[in-house]
Amino acid sequence: MASRSIRLAVIPGDGIGPEVVAEGLKVLDAVSGDLTFEQTSYDLGAARWHRTGETLPDSVLDELRGQDVILLGAVGDPSVPSGTLERGLLLRTRFELDHYVNLRPVKLFPGVRTPLAGVTTDDIDMVVVREGTEGPYTGVGGVLRKGTPHEVATQESVNTAYGVERVIRYAFEVAASRPRKKLTLVHKDNVLTFAGDLYQRVLKRVGAEYPQVTTDYVHVDAATMFFVSQPQRFDVVVTDNLFGDIITDIGAAIAGGIGLAASGNVNPDRTAPSMFEPVHGSAPDIAGQGKADPTATILSVAMLLDHIGEGEAARRVEQAVSDDLAERAGLGARSTSQVGDAIAKRVSG
Amino acid sequence: MASRSIRLAVIPGDGIGPEVVAEGLKVLDAVSGDLTFEQTSYDLGAARWHRTGETLPDSVLDELRGQDVILLGAVGDPSVPSGTLERGLLLRTRFELDHYVNLRPVKLFPGVRTPLAGVTTDDIDMVVVREGTEGPYTGVGGVLRKGTPHEVATQESVNTAYGVERVIRYAFEVAASRPRKKLTLVHKDNVLTFAGDLYQRVLKRVGAEYPQVTTDYVHVDAATMFFVSQPQRFDVVVTDNLFGDIITDIGAAIAGGIGLAASGNVNPDRTAPSMFEPVHGSAPDIAGQGKADPTATILSVAMLLDHIGEGEAARRVEQAVSDDLAERAGLGARSTSQVGDAIAKRVSG
Numbered sequence: 001m002a003s004r005s006i007r008l009a010v011i012p013g014d015g016i017g018p019e020v021v022a023e024g025l026k027v028l029d030a031v032s033g034d035l036t037f038e039q040t041s042y043d044l045g046a047a048r049w050h051r052t053g054e055t056l057p058d059s060v061l062d063e064l065r066g067q068d069v070i071l072l073g074a075v076g077d078p079s080v081p082s083g084t085l086e087r088g089l090l091l092r093t094r095f096e097l098d099h100y101v102n103l104r105p106v107k108l109f110p111g112v113r114t115p116l117a118g119v120t121t122d123d124i125d126m127v128v129v130r131e132g133t134e135g136p137y138t139g140v141g142g143v144l145r146k147g148t149p150h151e152v153a154t155q156e157s158v159n160t161a162y163g164v165e166r167v168i169r170y171a172f173e174v175a176a177s178r179p180r181k182k183l184t185l186v187h188k189d190n191v192l193t194f195a196g197d198l199y200q201r202v203l204k205r206v207g208a209e210y211p212q213v214t215t216d217y218v219h220v221d222a223a224t225m226f227f228v229s230q231p232q233r234f235d236v237v238v239t240d241n242l243f244g245d246i247i248t249d250i251g252a253a254i255a256g257g258i259g260l261a262a263s264g265n266v267n268p269d270r271t272a273p274s275m276f277e278p279v280h281g282s283a284p285d286i287a288g289q290g291k292a293d294p295t296a297t298i299l300s301v302a303m304l305l306d307h308i309g310e311g312e313a314a315r316r317v318e319q320a321v322s323d324d325l326a327e328r329a330g331l332g333a334r335s336t337s338q339v340g341d342a343i344a345k346r347v348s349g
Numbered sequence: 350m351a352s353r354s355i356r357l358a359v360i361p362g363d364g365i366g367p368e369v370v371a372e373g374l375k376v377l378d379a380v381s382g383d384l385t386f387e388q389t390s391y392d393l394g395a396a397r398w399h400r401t402g403e404t405l406p407d408s409v410l411d412e413l414r415g416q417d418v419i420l421l422g423a424v425g426d427p428s429v430p431s432g433t434l435e436r437g438l439l440l441r442t443r444f445e446l447d448h449y450v451n452l453r454p455v456k457l458f459p460g461v462r463t464p465l466a467g468v469t470t471d472d473i474d475m476v477v478v479r480e481g482t483e484g485p486y487t488g489v490g491g492v493l494r495k496g497t498p499h500e501v502a503t504q505e506s507v508n509t510a511y512g513v514e515r516v517i518r519y520a521f522e523v524a525a526s527r528p529r530k531k532l533t534l535v536h537k538d539n540v541l542t543f544a545g546d547l548y549q550r551v552l553k554r555v556g557a558e559y560p561q562v563t564t565d566y567v568h569v570d571a572a573t574m575f576f577v578s579q580p581q582r583f584d585v586v587v588t589d590n591l592f593g594d595i596i597t598d599i600g601a602a603i604a605g606g607i608g609l610a611a612s613g614n615v616n617p618d619r620t621a622p623s624m625f626e627p628v629h630g631s632a633p634d635i636a637g638q639g640k641a642d643p644t645a646t647i648l649s650v651a652m653l654l655d656h657i658g659e660g661e662a663a664r665r666v667e668q669a670v671s672d673d674l675a676e677r678a679g680l681g682a683r684s685t686s687q688v689g690d691a692i693a694k695r696v697s698g
């Protein structure tokens with residue numbers, strides 16, 4: 001196979017971000033073989049905001065557009081006003097680079113402790129396809145008479161046929177590729193009737209093209225309950241931006257915790273680079289202590305490899321993580337880099 | 350004590366609604382003593398909608414306003430378009446009768462199986478105070494170019510200082526009355542910045558009047574995770590209408606299932622009657638078979654008693670439920686009325 005060169009943007013970020021990203025890159029390096037990654041590191045996050053007041057300058061966004069793919073650690077710090085980096089950096093990236101699929105596997109690996117009693121690895125194996133560029137995340141809304149007894153604050157969920165159709169179509173493709181071929185729409189169509197109805201109609205219309213996929217519908221409140229009481233009910237889930245945010249955190253909880261949850265902010269049309277990141281935040285309380293679990297980042301690297309067409313390397317990384325997790329219970333506490341070393345050794349060995 | 354007479358509106362509803370309500374009333378009757386309930390039953394729900402096209406006629410709403418308190422079973426049926434009864438009956442009642450507090454205890458009773466491994470009854474004992482009259486539940490929104498590739502569907506979350514302050518104030522009162530005196534705001538202020546900021550500022554301002562109550566803040570996505578991984582983190586939770594809907598279903602799941610989850614739609618100012626109802630729906634698949642668990646309705650009756658100032662009777666019902674639950678594991682399957690009989694016997698005995 002000819003050697004390939006991939007332009008990789010790395011955003012280590014704040015807190016434990018740089019530590020977990022270092023391990024992700026270690027594993028990427030170990031699995032690369034003929035693949036070359038031309039890495040560019042971007043200094044974005046709380047530190048930069050404190051220094052310059054910038055979250056994501058246009059010039060940096062333009063540079064990111066020229067990359068093939070992005071790996072992000074975590075950004076954020078309690079010293080930064082809530083929403084500043086989220087809206088100004090994370091969500092801005094997702095919206096500007098048209099990451100309309102936020103892909104979040106929820107999978108219980110062998111040997112991993114779940115807080116649920118009596119479930120096996122077969123019971124928790126789903127993929128959540130979360131819409132990433134509209135819904136309640138648009139930032140549309142405002143405040144009137146702020147700080148007075150007559151204040152009104154609004155937030156608007158904006159949903160378009162264009163946006164809903166493309167994410168539902170992607171979810172059908174994922175479902176069609178999996179053995180169970182089941183797609184569940186999660187929404188709240190009995191209360192959010194306009195948006196819910198749009199999702200339902202598009203599901204039905206696009207579903208006609210995928211007769212091999214079974215579809216069903218669950219209200220978001222019931223879905224959270226079923227994640228805990230009957231996770232085996234789900235194969236592929238498609239849902240809006242906010243519901244997806246919420247249910248994937250329960251997904252992380254049942255599949256062994258936020259230390260293991262990977263995600264991809266994917267632009268399936270490849271009109272801009274996709275971004276892969278662990279679901280967890282910057283955890284400033286344990287930063288710099290070598291305590292952070294790099295597994296979620298390493299699994300995000302596997303997703304990144306899959307996205308750039310290196311499916312075989314992706315599966316090697318996933319298998320190495322799986323093998324490592326299976327033995328973890330028997331090992332004592334390991335540092336961030338020890339976990340990274342162990343997994344890197346498995347992929348290269 | 351002088352005898353009291355209470356005007357009680359009963360909405361049995363659809364599916365299992367009438368069955369569970371019958372058991373709730375049985376227990377209410379057994380615990381009443383000198384209390385008299387003048388009952389009026391209202392025929393509302395799917396059956397009426399099919400017959401007359403009505404969800405909640407103005408005349409019925411007016412009659413309800415003249416009652417002291419309302420007990421609702423469950424309404425809904427798959428044959429009714431999604432949202433019709435929810436918006437036209439359930440939410441209309443909450444909004445028109447100004448049920449700005451939706452009170453949902455999440456409590457693991459002794460002997461009840463939780464899906465979580467290794468938690469005890471001490472770990473799951475919280476009260477969720479969900480806002481009931483604004484947020485994303487207003488119905489504000491619309492659809493443009495419906496059915497075309499250019500369709501836009503919006504939903505607006507409307508939040509007011511007036512609405513947020515009264516529910517937060519109520520939550521502080523609840524927190525101040527409990528041993529742990531801890532109040533957690535659950536929101537998503539890093540994304541829904543306008544609404545989240547309003548909740549945060551009001552929490553801070555009202556909190557100054559309750560120095561004995563500790564407050565903290567958790568994003569809704571993290572909260573769902575903590576419900577599963579660290580439920581003991583929560584004492585009293587205050588949150589908006591939609592987040593409250595979602596987290597209380599996880600609450601129900603961790604506390605033994607939807608068959609046990611009670612709720613009150615409360616108007617604390619008593620300008621209109623409050624309404625008590627089990628969190629579960631009408632479950633048409635098991636209707637008429639005597640299989641439904643009436644416990645959630647019976648616990649809702651306990652909340653109703655508390656609301657009308659009959660705290661001692663409320664505690665007797667709750668204790669009877671607790672005793673019954675503690676022995677359930679050893680008993681075989683019981684019918685809906687057998688459970689009601691057993692609990693009624695305990696409260697009167």
Ligand SMILES: CC(C)[C@H](C(=O)O)[C@@H](O)C(=O)O
Pocket residue numbers: 086087090091245279539540570
């Ligand atoms: C940090 C925040 C903006 C983000 C989100 O809400 O999407 C995070 O919770 C996530 O799930 O990636």
Ligand SMILES: CC(C)[C@H](C(=O)O)[C@@H](O)C(=O)O
Pocket residue numbers: 190191221435436439440594628
């Ligand atoms: C039926 C529906 C309108 C309702 C809600 O969303 O509030 C229900 O889920 C509840 O929690 O009481």
